[in-house]
Amino acid sequence: MAKENSGVIATSPNLRSQSLGEGSKAKKRKRVWEIDFLRGFFLTGVLLFHLAYDFSALPYVFYNFYEVAPWDFIKFSAWVSDVIYNPDMIWGVRFFSGGFLVITGISCAFSRNNLVRGLKILAVAYLITLATAILTYLLDTDMFIAFGILHCIGFSLIVVGLIEWVEIKVGHRLSAWIVLGLGLAIWALGYWFIYGLGAEDMVLPVEDLTPWGYLRVMFGLEVMSGDTFGLVPNAGKILVGVALGRLLYEKNKASLLPRLDGRWGKPLEFMGRHTFAFYILCQPVYILILAAVLLPQGFRIWF
Numbered sequence: 409m410a411k412e413n414s415g416v417i418a419t420s421p422n423l424r425s426q427s428l429g430e431g432s433k434a435k436k437r438k439r440v441w442e443i444d445f446l447r448g449f450f451l452t453g454v455l456l457f458h459l460a461y462d463f464s465a466l467p468y469v470f471y472n473f474y475e476v477a478p479w480d481f482i483k484f485s486a487w488v489s490d491v492i493y494n495p496d497m498i499w500g501v502r503f504f505s506g507g508f509l510v511i512t513g514i515s516c517a518f519s520r521n522n523l524v525r526g527l528k529i530l531a532v533a534y535l536i537t538l539a540t541a542i543l544t545y546l547l548d549t550d551m552f553i554a555f556g557i558l559h560c561i562g563f564s565l566i567v568v569g570l571i572e573w574v575e576i577k578v579g580h581r582l583s584a585w586i587v588l589g590l591g592l593a594i595w596a597l598g599y600w601f602i603y604g605l606g607a608e609d610m611v612l613p614v615e616d617l618t619p620w621g622y623l624r625v626m627f628g629l630e631v632m633s634g635d636t637f638g639l640v641p642n643a644g645k646i647l648v649g650v651a652l653g654r655l656l657y658e659k660n661k662a663s664l665l666p667r668l669d670g671r672w673g674k675p676l677e678f679m680g681r682h683t684f685a686f687y688i689l690c691q692p693v694y695i696l697i698l699a700a701v702l703l704p705q706g707f708r709i710w711f
Contacts, residue, residue: 512649550614
């Protein structure tokens, strides 16, 4: 990476060699273990929250839940619901999801083509939107995910990929400090939306969703009852990660903490290497396991 000047952009003689799609035949680099580890760590929190949500939703999925469930199981489901809907829990959600988004941004420094990566993630995100729309209709309960974390990541990586494409065309690299400042500004603007405008109190019912309402959800001015990750502030977290990736890893793409690498972190590193698969498969696996256990016990779903 070229030495950055004090202006907005920095000349990069090697930028052309970083063009999208190139480098596929380059020698495979050793993975940066701390990135995989942190990605796996933050993903674990996200997956545990999803599992907790599934347990809290059981009374709405099985119409005879209170008739056939043991009293201890009913209390457990109610306790989980109280925990995840506790107002203070939002800080735990922000810690794990925010950390996951920052690490996603850092990972852009290692991606051959962030534009294509973003398009693929966005395609999967809208398949999830379709699936949750069908489940919302069949189960008569609001499980609809209009703009979740994958939508946010997909759109953000598309923007990052387009910025990189422009950088290649003009032969100049946007200063990482400018990217960092932009990310922090979007992040801060999001908290003004939340606490200044009360965006998280503006819950848009799925039946009232319109194109204009969708744009408001997309940009963080309103939320929906399902997972909502508006671009403001969450795209800012990804841009902060992009800046950190450029500052810390773009030159050598090597671990900053090689001496700490060891077998102790391998399980989380494995999850970090396969984040997308874990995230996509976790809910189907949770649902299949719960169905396999509960349906033979007499639990019945709404359809």
